[in-house]
Amino acid sequence: MNTTIQTLLNHKTIRSYLNKPISNEIFEVLMEVANRTASSSGMQQASIIHVVDQSKKEIIAQVCKQDYVAQAPVLLIFVVDQHRNHHIAMEVSNQANQTNDVDRFFQGFTDAALMAQSVVTAAESLGLGTTYLGAIHNDDETVIKALNLPHLTYPVVGLLIGYTHIEPTLKPRLSTSLRVFKDEYVSYTEYMPQLKAMDEAMSNYVDTRNPSRTMAPFTQQVSERMNYANPLRLRMGQNILKQGFSFNLDE
Numbered sequence: 001m002n003t004t005i006q007t008l009l010n011h012k013t014i015r016s017y018l019n020k021p022i023s024n025e026i027f028e029v030l031m032e033v034a035n036r037t038a039s040s041s042g043m044q045q046a047s048i049i050h051v052v053d054q055s056k057k058e059i060i061a062q063v064c065k066q067d068y069v070a071q072a073p074v075l076l077i078f079v080v081d082q083h084r085n086h087h088i089a090m091e092v093s094n095q096a097n098q099t100n101d102v103d104r105f106f107q108g109f110t111d112a113a114l115m116a117q118s119v120v121t122a123a124e125s126l127g128l129g130t131t132y133l134g135a136i137h138n139d140d141e142t143v144i145k146a147l148n149l150p151h152l153t154y155p156v157v158g159l160l161i162g163y164t165h166i167e168p169t170l171k172p173r174l175s176t177s178l179r180v181f182k183d184e185y186v187s188y189t190e191y192m193p194q195l196k197a198m199d200e201a202m203s204n205y206v207d208t209r210n211p212s213r214t215m216a217p218f219t220q221q222v223s224e225r226m227n228y229a230n231p232l233r234l235r236m237g238q239n240i241l242k243q244g245f246s247f248n249l250d251e
């Protein structure tokens with residue numbers, strides 16, 4: 001055990017922030033941490049938009065349907081970025097034929113997600129709270145427009161960072177036996193018997209978004225989520241293509 005592992009094992013999402021700014025010094029350190037993150041082939045195919053304009057923060061808060069998003073001291077959007085390398089290749093060789101394929105997209109997506117997690121770990125180690133915002137995909141077209149995201153970029157995830165006064169409890173997790181396998185994937189014929197403890201733990205967990213009640217059992221949450229789709233989020237594929245990526249899905 002060391003302090004890094006303690007920070008990671010103490011992770012919890014914060015959804016309420018104090019009106020206290022983050023110093024420039026801390027912000028710069030967090031951005032250096034992001035920039036130091038491993039990247040696919042060292043190509044650094046992700047970038048960060050630091051959203052400071054209050055009207056843009058409000059647009060993102062509306063897309064996410066979460067008011068506190070506009071009030072958090074720091075809002076970052078991590079983006080797949082093949083725009084930069086496309087232009088570099090064009091300047092160097094006057095051609096860039098392989099900057100928009102499925103592999104490039106997911107290299108950038110992974111780079112962006114890893115950068116975000118580096119920032120989360122560093123921020124939490126400094127006593128700051130963080131919130132990931134996958135909800136930016138409720139309306140990625142609006143996010144793309146607000147941030148003026150060019151050809152060959154796409155927003156992956158948002159991240160709030162700030163000081164907090166709340167101390168949520170740890171949210172239950174599945175047993176590692178259900179998520180970590182040796183040599184090959186293990187599929188159970190029945191999952192429910194393995195999930196009794198998880199369901200019970202979740203039924204005692206209070207999400208800070210709804211402090212007046214405990215959460216539904218995990219298996220019920222899964223069943224509800226696996227049977228619902230937000231129609232706007234189903235447009236993600238089309239909007240990724242509109243940004244210039246091409247997945248060549250035809251055989």
Ligand SMILES: Cc1cc2nc3c(=O)[nH]c(=O)nc-3n(C[C@H](O)[C@H](O)[C@H](O)COP(=O)(O)O)c2cc1C
Pocket residue numbers: 011012013014015064131132133134135136157170171
């Ligand atoms: C990719 C990703 C997207 C997320 N999007 C949101 C979001 O839009 N809004 C939110 O309140 N929490 C969001 N979360 C936080 C999860 O709800 C949270 O991590 C999960 O419920 C586990 O809780 P914990 O982080 O407190 O352990 C997101 C997390 C991840 C990894």
